Amino acid sequence: DTGVSQNPRHKITKRGQNVTFRCDPISEHNRLYWYRQTLGQGPEFLTYFQNEAQLEKSRLLSDRFSAERPKGSFSTLEIQRTEQGDSAMYLCASSLGQSNHYNSPLHFGNGTRLTVT
């Protein structure tokens, strides 16, 4: 079963350091999403790509955050100058979407848990 794969599973870093996470979506899926989940909350949308184009970014995505999907396949999420408030689970999801078809389900990875000390 080649589901959505995220690496690493856990990352512990010191405040001020940069971190990068990787997501490999289901191979035929053209849409890729990043969400953030803090303890006791539901996931919050960060950004999404259709193929290699980043089509929407949340206000939650400060300028320290950058996401790329250079070839329309895997994606990376980088956080620069990490802060303790960045500690969260970062979730990636993918889906097969068409222009007017907005209800195909998202398939989520197991997430990368970031701890900033």
Next chain:
Amino acid sequence: AQSVTQLDSHVSVSEGTPVLLRCNYSSSYSPSLFWYVQHPNKGLQLLLKYTSAATLVKGINGFEAEFKKSETSFHLTKPSAHMSDAAEYFCVVSARPGGGNKLTFGTGTQLKVEL
């Protein structure tokens, strides 16, 4: 804009008894609604989805949900709880048409199943 409100943060039931997890939604458009389940240290798994077809939706593991437009509700039910159902459940609404699949999650309901 769209949102969902999960009315209970924690629900506790006995094994073999019915489960009811409540969700109300708000959407400017005819919504697509979902329930996802998250087991500890596992990814989110889709339980079921409503996409303007039948109002009673059947999902995996015996769960079902009924879309009630007049009540703006999408409650999740199961006739008989099993220990393996213990997890966190999220009610989710999809974004506006043409807005990709951006999902808005509720705050979650933690389901506890006791012997």
